Amino acid sequence: MLDSYNARIAGNPYLVGTFACIGGALFGFDISSMSAILNNNAYAEQYGSPGPDAQGAIVASMPAGSLCGALIVSFLADRIGRKKSIILAGLIWIVGSILQCASVNRGMLVVGRVIAGVAVGIASAVVPVYQSELTPPAIRGRMVSFQQWAITWGILIQYFIGFGCSYLEGPKSFRIPWGLQMLPAVILSSGMLLFPESPRWLYDHHREEEALQLLADLHGKGNRSDPLVVLEYEEIKAQVEFERAEGAKSYMDLVKPGMIRRVHLGTSLQMWSQLSGMNIMMYYIVYVFEGAGITGRRANLVSSSINYVLNVVMTIPAIIFIDKWGRRPMLLVGMALMGTWLYLVGGLQARFGNWGLSESGDRIWLVEGNQAATNAIIACSYLFVCSFAITMGPVSWTYPAEIFPMRVRAKAVSFSTATNWTFNTALAFAVPPGLASIAWKTYFIFGTFNFAGWLHVFFMFPETAGRTLEEVEEIFAQGHKFAAWKIKREVGRRMAEQARESGKIDHKQHTYDHDGKVTPPQQTAV
Known part of the structure; x- marks a missing residue:
């Protein structure tokens, strides 16, 4: 009976491709679990009113753990399987959430965040691999984009939980949100027990009959003789046998001829997604709006919540049209817009702001007595988030998952995701001191990163949308001879x-x- 139920699940590519995205929601839950309590008096009292450096370290502890999690994914995914790795990520997240909820000092809080970060790192790297290996190429971009959408939903849901709990008195105002964030991990780990393993992993571990039957359920309505099923099975067989013959079991495979350029593209795209400045608008949006002149804790939280709603809503068009618009146009348009909005925010802050004191008594760059400037800064912040959500956000997860051949995909995506978490860690730590010392110049720095990324994408990133994996292979088989901007969808x-x-x-x-x-x-x- 269970086999029959699993077969029905496998026959629905959208269900298979989207359920694992709950792993992405864990990342979103963590982001807003901190942003919603940054100006919470009970939080400040419990953890000794952390200053910019200390708060940056607390926030950065999660992506630091995620870096470790992303690096061990290839070992886990190849040893115990894609499915069990996702289940393990959920269990680790539960442990981290318990420690955060029960923490009595900064050290315990940081340990809990590091452990939860390991779970996020594992999930963020293995989920796109799992999706790309189980869903048809025609909807591959759409399915992997659900990972980004799940992140935005996690941010939104946890933010409103934190906002609601902010009306409570004492430590329960932040402990309840930290405790509730373990619920999606319970759903993820228990639900994944009913989902299939990757057919590629099954074949690699000498479970050929299971791999063939799973492919039949996925793409042949249970018919093992379906031409497409037979074709995919033979492709997996050839790739696995090649990997066994070549001994492709280490990260050194990523520097072999034909792989270096792809590794460069996958890692640099994840780097640019972090350097775009989205970290400021997600982790520290409360600080941004406080500097813009929004007074009152409740008013700040309400204004910040709009950011998270826009992030969810504006990701929907990207999910629907990513396979029609193409990866390059989305990246180029998104980076140009994001750089423009950040330059405008920095310019407005520089023109109308001065050093002042926040409501908590900290020294910050503050726009005061100019409602027009405040409104303009808030509008540009909202437009920045919209620009990221509809372009860079989904593509940054989709592109690395589709440019690598299957034999190195787990390792390559793991390495690319580790780059994401490396820069995430550095920026989470650096932004609070940056806002406290160079203020509005911080926005110019990230705006410049976006324009630099635009040039990189234009000259180096070929289009991959609308192509079979064989056509993608043909592009990179040309080495450095092809001009990326001439390859059209x-x-x-x-x-x-x-x-x-x-x-x-x-x-x-x-x-x-x-x-x-x-x-x-x-x-x-x-």
């Missing part, structure tokens, strides 16, 4: 359409049309 689609119209499709390939419908392989010569 339509080329790959046009090649597939011409092949379908002529009926001459290589028996080693299958194609997907623009609407995601599968064209089975034809046994005719090219």
Whole structure:
């Protein structure tokens, strides 16, 4: 009966591709579990009113743990499987949440956040791999984009839990949100027991019959003789056998010829997503709006909540259209807009702000007595978040998961995600001191990062949307000879359409049309 139930689950690619995204929600829960209590008096009393350096260290402890979690993912994912790694991440998160909820000092809080961070690092690296190996290529971008959407939902839900609990008195105003954040991990770990393992991992561990049956459930409605099922099974078989012959079991595989450029693209995109400045608007939005001149703790929390609502809503168009718009246009437009909004925020702060004192008595750069400037800064902050949500946010998870061949995907995505957490850690620690010392110049720094990233994407990142994995391989097989800006999305689609119209499709390939419908392989010569 359980096998029959698992087969029905496997037959729904959207269910398979989205449930594991609860792992992404853990990251979102952690972000707003801190942002909602930064100006909480009970929190300040419990942990000794941490200053900019101390608060930066507390916030940075989570991404530091996530860095460790991301680096061990390839070992875990290859040894115990993608599915069990996600389950383990949920269990580790529960332990971290318990420690945070029960913490009585900064040290215990930091330990809890580090442990929870390990869980987030594991989930953030293994979930895109799991999704890419179980969902059809035609909806691969959409499925991986759900990871970003889950993050935004986690941020929003936990923020409103924290906002509601802010009306409570004493430590329970922050302990209750920290305790409730373990619930999605319970759902994730228990629910994943009903979901299938990656067929690629099953075959690699000598469970060939299970791998074939899973592929049949995923793409052949249970028919093991379906041409597409047979094709995918043979591709997995060839890739696994190649990996065994080459001994591809270490990170050194990522510096072999043909891999270095892809590793550079995957890691640098994750780097630019952090250097875009989104950390400021997520972790420290309370500080940003306080400096903009919003007075009153409740007014600040309400204004900040709009940021998180926009983050959720504006991710929806990206999920729907990411496979139609293409990766490059989304990145280029997003970076240009984000750089512009940050320059405007910095300029307004510089023109109308002065050093002053916050409501808690800390020295901050403050816009006072100018409601127009305050409104403009808030508007630019909202537009920045919208720009990130509809462009960089989803693409930063999708692109690394689709540019690597399957034999190194777990290691490569793990390494790319580790880059994300490396910069996340550094920025979480550096932003509070930066705002306290150089104030408005901080926004110019991140604005410049966006324009530098725009140049990098334009000259180095080829388009991958609308292409089969074989076409992606052909792009990178050219080495450094191709010009990234000349590779258009339509080329790959046009090649597939011409092949379908002529009926001459290589028996080693299958194609997907623009609407995601599968064209089975034809046994005719090219």
